Amino acid sequence: MLKNYFKIAIAVLRRRKFFTFISLFGISFTLTILLVLTSFLDKIVGDSYPDHKRDRSLYVSRMSEIRKDNGINSGPLSFYFFDHYARSLKTPVKIGITNGANNTNTYVNNKKITVNYKYTNADYWDIMEYDFVEGKAFTKQQIDRGDKVTVISEDIKKEYFGDVPSVVGKYFEADNIKYRVIGVVKNVPVTSYMTYSDIYLPYTVAKSDFTKDKGYSGVFFGILLANSKADVPRMQAEFQSMIQRLPMERKEFIKIACHASPYIVSYVDTGDDNRSGVTMVLTAVGIFVLLVMLLPALNLVNINITRIMERSSEIGVRKAFGASSNTLVYQFIVENIILTLLGGVIGVVLSFIAIGVINSAHLIPNLVLSINFTVLFIGLLICFFFGLLSGVYPAWRMSKLNVVTALKAQ
Amino acid sequence: MIRLQNIEKVYRTDTIETLALNSINLDVARGEFLSIMGPSGCGKSTLLNIIGLLDLPSKGAISISDQKTDHLSDKQLAQFRNKKLGFIFQSYHLINDLQVLDNVELPLLYRNTTAKERKMLATEALEKVGLANRIKHFPTQLSGGQRQRVAIARAIVGRPEIILADEPTGNLDSAMGNEIMDILISLNRNEGTTIVMVTHDENMAHKTHRLVRLFDGSQVQ
Ligand SMILES: Nc1ncnc2c1ncn2[C@@H]1O[C@H](COP(=O)(O)OP(=O)(O)OP(=O)(O)O)[C@@H](O)[C@H]1O
Numbered sequence: 001m002l003k004n005y006f007k008i009a010i011a012v013l014r015r016r017k018f019f020t021f022i023s024l025f026g027i028s029f030t031l032t033i034l035l036v037l038t039s040f041l042d043k044i045v046g047d048s049y050p051d052h053k054r055d056r057s058l059y060v061s062r063m064s065e066i067r068k069d070n071g072i073n074s075g076p077l078s079f080y081f082f083d084h085y086a087r088s089l090k091t092p093v094k095i096g097i098t099n100g101a102n103n104t105n106t107y108v109n110n111k112k113i114t115v116n117y118k119y120t121n122a123d124y125w126d127i128m129e130y131d132f133v134e135g136k137a138f139t140k141q142q143i144d145r146g147d148k149v150t151v152i153s154e155d156i157k158k159e160y161f162g163d164v165p166s167v168v169g170k171y172f173e174a175d176n177i178k179y180r181v182i183g184v185v186k187n188v189p190v191t192s193y194m195t196y197s198d199i200y201l202p203y204t205v206a207k208s209d210f211t212k213d214k215g216y217s218g219v220f221f222g223i224l225l226a227n228s229k230a231d232v233p234r235m236q237a238e239f240q241s242m243i244q245r246l247p248m249e250r251k252e253f254i255k256i257a258c259h260a261s262p263y264i265v266s267y268v269d270t271g272d273d274n275r276s277g278v279t280m281v282l283t284a285v286g287i288f289v290l291l292v293m294l295l296p297a298l299n300l301v302n303i304n305i306t307r308i309m310e311r312s313s314e315i316g317v318r319k320a321f322g323a324s325s326n327t328l329v330y331q332f333i334v335e336n337i338i339l340t341l342l343g344g345v346i347g348v349v350l351s352f353i354a355i356g357v358i359n360s361a362h363l364i365p366n367l368v369l370s371i372n373f374t375v376l377f378i379g380l381l382i383c384f385f386f387g388l389l390s391g392v393y394p395a396w397r398m399s400k401l402n403v404v405t406a407l408k409a410q
Numbered sequence: 411m412i413r414l415q416n417i418e419k420v421y422r423t424d425t426i427e428t429l430a431l432n433s434i435n436l437d438v439a440r441g442e443f444l445s446i447m448g449p450s451g452c453g454k455s456t457l458l459n460i461i462g463l464l465d466l467p468s469k470g471a472i473s474i475s476d477q478k479t480d481h482l483s484d485k486q487l488a489q490f491r492n493k494k495l496g497f498i499f500q501s502y503h504l505i506n507d508l509q510v511l512d513n514v515e516l517p518l519l520y521r522n523t524t525a526k527e528r529k530m531l532a533t534e535a536l537e538k539v540g541l542a543n544r545i546k547h548f549p550t551q552l553s554g555g556q557r558q559r560v561a562i563a564r565a566i567v568g569r570p571e572i573i574l575a576d577e578p579t580g581n582l583d584s585a586m587g588n589e590i591m592d593i594l595i596s597l598n599r600n601e602g603t604t605i606v607m608v609t610h611d612e613n614m615a616h617k618t619h620r621l622v623r624l625f626d627g628s629q630v631q
């Protein structure tokens with residue numbers, strides 16, 4: 001029976017080349033977009049270099065102070081907050097402190113280049129596992145002494161020094177200050193906003209003394225490292241109770257919200273307890289996927305309905321010779337699923353090609369995409385589901401056709 | 411075999427009511443070859459469709475092989491048609507996307523049969539209509555007469571007791587029409603199949619056992 005459905009489905013598809021093309025195109029294209037998009041997302045939240053200890057780290061990216069009037073002061077935190085309050089916790093073995101990269105201009109042979117720089121403490125280098133092409137990270141002593149040293153990325157090394165084998169010991173000038181290069185690291189994709197930068201500097205060399213400001217808000221975020229994965233929940237609880245005990249900075253504040261969260265949660269943190277970033281992102285992605293998939297599905301429904309008249313003779317004949325309405329519904333749904341799954345398979349092939357092209361064209365620096373097989377599986381499942389959905393209504397309409405009318409049309 | 415009692419069929423559209431059939435009483439005996447004639451629009455096809463359980467009468471009762479049919483569900487009707495009835499249409503109604511063999515196998519799809527059985531029975535039926543050498547063709551690659559023979563093969567493949575043919579020779583020239591007629595006659599003679607045929611052709615009608623004439627929805631002879 002299924003083989004016969006397959007036969008007629010393929011025959012219909014071959015006869016209606018344009019219709020088939022449009023449907024297959026819609027389905028495949030949608031799936032391709034979805035797969036390429038998720039492989040981007042995957043890279044953004046999934047690629048861990050140099051942050052390989054994510055499973056035992058918690059990230060603190062912002063604090064929100066809620067005022068009496070329900071307004072919110074929200075933003076990154078001060079160095080003091082991490083160095084003083086977070087440092088008082090017992091579970092974290094390391095507390096990496098860094099800010100988001102800022103940029104400045106520098107000149108090489110009268111050519112202007114833009115340089116991203118960020119400050120870090122010493123723990124940062126113990127938590128992050130950068131691949132050093134040469135040299136090493138700055139030490140706590142160097143930081144405490146306020147040594148003007150820097151770790152730079154491979155890309156900026158090439159741009160600033162050119163194709164030279166070694167640059168350790170040379171000087172890198174930014175903002176009229178000369179920093180001695182002590183290490184060169186492999187590039188981090190810009191999507192890893194906590195770890196990406198062109199040059200890394202000790203926080204003590206900044207023009208403004210970050211340690212002075214004893215308020216909570218500032219420009220830093222922190223990474224708390226636990227001894228083991230098992231310690232993470234305890235670390236989170238400890239951090240939370242510390243936050244609860246934090247004195248309010250000003251009278252008009254009634255509440256402080258600040259979380260040490262796993263990487264993905266912190267990546268989409270809104271800083272507002274009532275609007276979880278994760279749910280928002282998931283809802284947004286969900287709605288997007290649904291909308292994107294709905295269009296080809298509606299198109300299919302539409303095309304399927306117009307096919308009714310075209311195939312009315314077949315419907316009439318099948319009914320006259322013993323097909324019940326249910327049997328016909330079943331047949332048309334199976335046909336439709338065959339079509340959508342075919343589109344799905346083409347979509348998967350297209351995705352592989354598209355990702356291959358994106359990777360080989362180096363569209364985005366330091367980013368190598370790969371297909372997420374869970375998404376691939378879910379994509380095919382969605383295809384199947386929409387095949388079912390877009391087939392049911394037209395199939396039902398078809399099956400309800402009166403035999404005599406069906407046979408008369410033509 | 412077939413018994414129609416007081417069959418009436420009214421078509422209602424928004425504006426008009428057409429009385430397509432008016433108190434038809436008809437008995438067709440087992441093994442009978444009956445033809446129906448009448449001017450265009452007199453209700454021949456309507457009558458045949460009602461006998462074939464493709465359409466419901468507005469009034470009256472039909473029984474086929476001593477079985478009342480008015481209470482059957484969609485599924486039961488489908489099964490009933492599948493087992494008892496075979497249809498032949500003026501415009502063949504073959505499925506152009508399918509090869510001749512698959513077209514002929516179609517009624518068997520809705521029964522418990524294996525692919526092998528289906529192939530065997532369909533080939534047998536095609537042999538009976540002299541088309542065993544065309545099984546891989548598509549309907550569009552055949553002449554009108556050949557197509558109608560495929561349609562006959564499809565109608566007989568499930569060995570139904572009754573064949574209903576609506577102007578089976580209507581689209582064919584007289585030579586091909588006679589060929590089709592000969593197949594039907596031998597089917598009726600050799601296999602005892604009951605046949606009800608609508609026709610416009612007096613010559614064809616006179617080759618059958620009995621002729622029923624309709625005029626304006628009523629039986630006149
Ligand atoms: N679906 C319908 N809706 C309304 N009226 C219909 C419908 N089908 C048939 N009729 C009417 O019923 C009458 C009988 O139609 P039918 O098709 O049975 O005629 P016929 O005898 O088969 O004619 P022909 O020889 O042209 O095939 C006609 O007047 C026709 O207009």
Ligand SMILES: [Mg+2]
Pocket residue numbers: 454455456576
């Ligand atoms: Mg007619």
